[in-house]
Amino acid sequence: xxLNVINDSGASAKQLDVSDDIFSAKFSESLVHQLVxxxxxGGRQGTRAQKNRSAVSGGGSKPFRQKGTxxxxxxxxxxxxxxGGGKVFPSSANENFAQKxxxxxxxxxxxxxxxxxxxxxxxxxxxDFTMDAPKTKxxxxxxxxxxxxxxxxxxxxxxxxxxxxxxRNLPKVSVCHINVMDPVSLIGHEKVIMTxxxxxxxxxxxx
Numbered sequence: 731x732x733l734n735v736i737n738d739s740g741a742s743a744k745q746l747d748v749s750d751d752i753f754s755a756k757f758s759e760s761l762v763h764q765l766v767x768x769x770x771x772g773g774r775q776g777t778r779a780q781k782n783r784s785a786v787s788g789g790g791s792k793p794f795r796q797k798g799t800x801x802x803x804x805x806x807x808x809x810x811x812x813x814g815g816g817k818v819f820p821s822s823a824n825e826n827f828a829q830k831x832x833x834x835x836x837x838x839x840x841x842x843x844x845x846x847x848x849x850x851x852x853x854x855x856x857x858d859f860t861m862d863a864p865k866t867k868x869x870x871x872x873x874x875x876x877x878x879x880x881x882x883x884x885x886x887x888x889x890x891x892x893x894x895x896x897x898r899n900l901p902k903v904s905v906c907h908i909n910v911m912d913p914v915s916l917i918g919h920e921k922v923i924m925t926x927x928x929x930x931x932x933x934x935x936x937x
Contacts, residue, residue, distance in 0.1 A: 733848075735855045735926055740876045743857055746926055749933050755845040759839070765839035765913050768829040776825035783808045783816030789864055839937045844932070845914050854923045864895035868904070881920040885911055887927040908932055 737743040743785060783789075783832060796803050810818045811836070831932035849854040854876070861868060873882060881902040886891065889907065897903040908928040911930050 733855050733929070735857055736876065737857050738859075738872065738875065748929060749937070752883050752933055752936050753848050755838070755841040757846045758842050759847075761835065761839045762842055762913065765831065765836060765843075766917065768831040769913055771827045771829045774827040776821070776823050776827070778821045780817045780820035781808060781822045781824040782818075786816045787822075789815075789819045814926060820909040822826045823830070840911075840913060841914075842937050843913055844936075845927050847922055852921055854878065854921060855929060856923055856925055858927075859860065859886060859893065859907075859923060859925050860890055861896050864892045866899045869893070869896040869900065875902070876923070878923065879920050883915050883922045884917040885922065885924040885932075887925060887931050907937065908935070 731754055732745040732758055733748045733753065734742055737748050773799075773935045774788045783806075789806035790928070793807050794801065804812075807815065809815045811849050844853065856876070861872075870880075873880070877934050880900065882904075884905045884907055885898070886893070886905065887908050890905070897905045902919070904919065906912075906915060908931045909925075
């Protein structure tokens with residue numbers, strides 16, 4: 731299929747031949763959901779910790795005698811049955827929340843997202859996206875020329891430091907390299923602007 735490519739002024743420049751397998755893929759909501767959940771789970775950190783019965787202080791002696799009190803027998807106050815006792819399955823500080831996702835499933839999910847963005851007119855292809863100087867005002871003016879909203883993800887194929895610095899003070903504008911493009915960023919922004927070189931690299935990664 732052919733994809734319309736615009737230039738810096740927002741005018742149509744040319745048409746780019748892209749892969750039908752990627753940009754015409756069928757949308758699978760369940761697969762995309764699984765991909766997003768796995769990505770978010772991989773970013774979680776084990777920042778909480780609880781104590782089991784061996785880590786709780788106290789409980790060295792039997793709290794009361796075995797018989798004659800009318801109460802249930804107890805050997806330690808560190809039992810999970812007691813208030814202040816240890817947890818049965820405590821959370822660990824080094825807990826791993828990562829979920830396994832096959833490479834084919836990940837690639838299929840990313841293809842599904844890109845194809846749906848194109849069908850919704852949320853994916854914009856541009857010849858090149860660079861900034862002469864790190865100026866936030868200049869980036870805002872450039873986005874206006876492209877008829878783009880202030881909620882946009884810019885995907886490039888190289889490290890554009892001026893572009894990254896220009897977008898740093900814009901809360902809804904993000905810049906990322908094609909190699910680290912993630913599903914949450916693609917879905918979370920209203921518009922996605924990709925350079926032609928990034929599109930070609932995307933085809934290589936998701937083939």
